[in-house]
Amino acid sequence: MSFTTKHIQSALDNLSRLRPDRLNPSVKREFSLRETIFFMAPKLTEMKELGFSVKQLAAALAKQEIVIKPPTLNRYLSEYQAGREKETSAETTKADPPESKAAPPDETTAAQVVIPGVFESGPSDQPEAHTTISEDSGRMF
Numbered sequence: 001m002s003f004t005t006k007h008i009q010s011a012l013d014n015l016s017r018l019r020p021d022r023l024n025p026s027v028k029r030e031f032s033l034r035e036t037i038f039f040m041a042p043k044l045t046e047m048k049e050l051g052f053s054v055k056q057l058a059a060a061l062a063k064q065e066i067v068i069k070p071p072t073l074n075r076y077l078s079e080y081q082a083g084r085e086k087e088t089s090a091e092t093t094k095a096d097p098p099e100s101k102a103a104p105p106d107e108t109t110a111a112q113v114v115i116p117g118v119f120e121s122g123p124s125d126q127p128e129a130h131t132t133i134s135e136d137s138g139r140m141f
Helices: 005-017 033-049 054-063 070-093
Strands: none
Touching: 033 054, 033 070, 054 070
8 A cells, every 4th residue: 555645744734633631741741941942943043044143033932931042042053053963974974784785775665755844843742832941951852
């Protein structure tokens, strides 16, 4: 059985609307300020590239009850970017497996299929506007 991109997107949309009968206590529901900024970093970085200043972004976040000083926001975004660059360089320096052991190019699993726009909204456990943001706990994901 095969599925179209439209069908997969519809299924993901429907799954994101489901709510459990009771909340799982082991799922993290509160995030540090650093974790919140790291979670939002792709969008914040995109907005910086569009011409928004760090001061404007900090003011916009403050309106959403995420209070952060511009220098701190800039530092967290720099840390995020440095981590992304480190991941990218590590991935490009990995040795390719021998061709004899590699999967044939025509065998594509569901995990290998990239669907544009499907995963842009982030994980479903993202902090909501009313989520309590604790002071920086020093933990990063």
